[in-house]
Amino acid sequence: MSAAARFSFNHATAKFWDQREAVEACARAGAGIGLWREPLQEMGVEATAKLVQDAGVEVTSLCRAGFFTDPTAAALEDNRKAIDEAAAVGAPTLVLVSGGIPDGGTIDSAREGVKEALAQLAPYALERGVTLAIEPLHPMFASDRCVVTTLAEALDLAAPFATAAVGVVVDTYHIWWDPQVWQGIARAGREGRIASFQFADWITPLPAGVLTGRGQLGDGCVDFKRYLAEVDAAGFTGPIEVELFNDALWARPGAEVFQETRAAFERVVA
Secondary structure, eight states: OOSGGGEEEEGGGGTTSOHHHHHHHHHHHTOEEEEEHHHHHHHOHHHHHHHHHHHTOOEEEEEEEEOOSSOOHHHHHHHHHHHHHHHHHTOSEEEEEOBOOOTTOOHHHHHHHHHHHHHHHHHHHHHTTOEEEEOOOOGGGTTTTBSOOSHHHHHHHHTTSOTTTEEEEEEHHHHTTOTTHHHHHHHHHHTTOEEEEEEOEEOSSOOTTSTTBEEOTTSSSOOHHHHHHHHHHTTOOSOEEEOOOBHHHHTSOHHHHHHHHHHHHHHHHO
């Protein structure tokens, strides 16, 4: 399969676009889709499952679960619900954003909380045929969103569990800066842990709040061709999701953003 044919559109790239319209656009383009829980729940799990099945669209991931650095019973139950949702819509992968430092905690205690939550959730995910994909986020998010910041950390967390139960996300936006990233990708391949591959570009200056600073592909400094080559060499040849959090994109019509993003993807992988 050519790299261009591996394109999957993460719904967050056009956050306010109707889920049905996004799925239908992916169907027309022969693209996959990465779903998010909020639109899925708004439409309903059964209705969403029927939508993607009838459209013949591959669901490449469901985003997101996690936020379990303080693994309360309620947090764990919500994660089990997310696993059930992923299974219901045919998503092989549930993306986990681990969470930041809870009140009164430290980064070390938060990371222990991630280990504890994974130990409780991995068997449940395995039973339902869903891979929990630990996503390392850029260190600027460590305090409030994700205490896991490198592929090496994510792989260490995944190591005690079956590869079918726990994997990692290779997201260019979050790991492009890491001088050990190529070794991390190679290790992830050897260990069979690459569960999701996502593209977004890094542009500066970052906006206030930084969360919505992901650039359109080709507008920043990420070497997408090398990422593609390294991940391919590691043995992962599955879908590549484009996931952009960007206020300017969100303000535009979803169909327009979809076409622009698909064209940008085809340019950077050519």
